Amino acid sequence: MKIKNGIMLVLTAFIWGTAFVAQSVGMDYLGPFTFNGVRSLIGGAALLPCIWLFQKGNGKDPEKRSGGARKDLIAGGIACGFLLFAASSLQQIGIQYTTAGKAGFITAFYIVIVPVLGIFLHKKIGWKVWGAVTIALAGLYFLCITEKVAMGKGDILIFLCALVFSIHILVIDYFSPKVDGVKMSCIQFFVCGIVSLPPMFFKETPKIGAMVEGWAPLLYAGVLSCGVAYTLQIIGQKNVNPAVASLILSLESCFSVLAGWMVLGEKLSVRESVGCVLMFAAIILAQLPDRKKEVLQYE
Secondary structure (H helix, E strand, C coil), rough: CHHHHHHHHHHHHHHHHHHHHHHHCCCCCCCHHHHHHHHHHHHHHHHHHHHHHHHHHHHCCCHHHHHHHHHHHHHHHHHHHHHHHHHHHHHHHCCCCCCHHHHHHCCCCCCHHHHHHHHHEEEEEEEEHHHHHHHHHHHHHHHHHHHHHHHCCCCHHHHHHHHHHHHHHHHHHHHHCCCCCHHHHHHHHHHHHHHHHHHHHCCCCCCCHHHHHHHHHHHHHHHHHHHHHHHHHHHHHCCHHHHHHHHHHHHHHHHHHHHHCCCCCCCHHHHHHHHHHHHHHHEEEEECCCCCCCCCCCC
């Protein structure tokens, strides 16, 4: 894996981890479908100037020269948009019925689901990836679970969210080498935002005043968490093993705890410190050189 890809994925995890506060605060003003819909539209709009600048600097659009590439771009953007809508909605609704710690732990289960789904897609998983997954799960448990473990309504919704996010990662793995990552990211946000409109109006009562009051979390979640982070994910995942990418992205849980400690003055317990160390150890293990060029290979 190239260093720049790893850096992009770590930045993605960092932004997602720190954006958890924005998501929680945003729920004080808006319903889950309204919050996700508006932030997705903001994320898509924020990328339009970037696409224009990149296209102006690079000359003619390669998608216009290749019909196949354009079809892949549209198909990938639409697929990612629907998956993002499903996953973010499940997460935003589920977080209302469970604790933040359990939500972080269960959401990060995609580090297990991605390689398991990879088996059904006829992929081979190296022992280092499975070892890293095991260590990461132990780290996540120490990091996120501080009370008695029991499954409730919110936990089930968050687990379904993790399953959909896993499929989202695999879809990005398929399309990202074929298309412009920024354009596909932009399409996915507009699709997610548009699909959020019907449940927004039927299930909730969106008010402009509430959006104005919650402008700060909306902008942070829209521009940074959506526009920047999800775009970094798509570009960073290009030609990177999806199982390894999911491990790096799971650092989101670490960054959320560390951000609370450094910014909000929340106490970081010994248990949580051990969890962070185990998480970072798992990422390092997954990146160690191997005799084979790829730990995860297509058959």
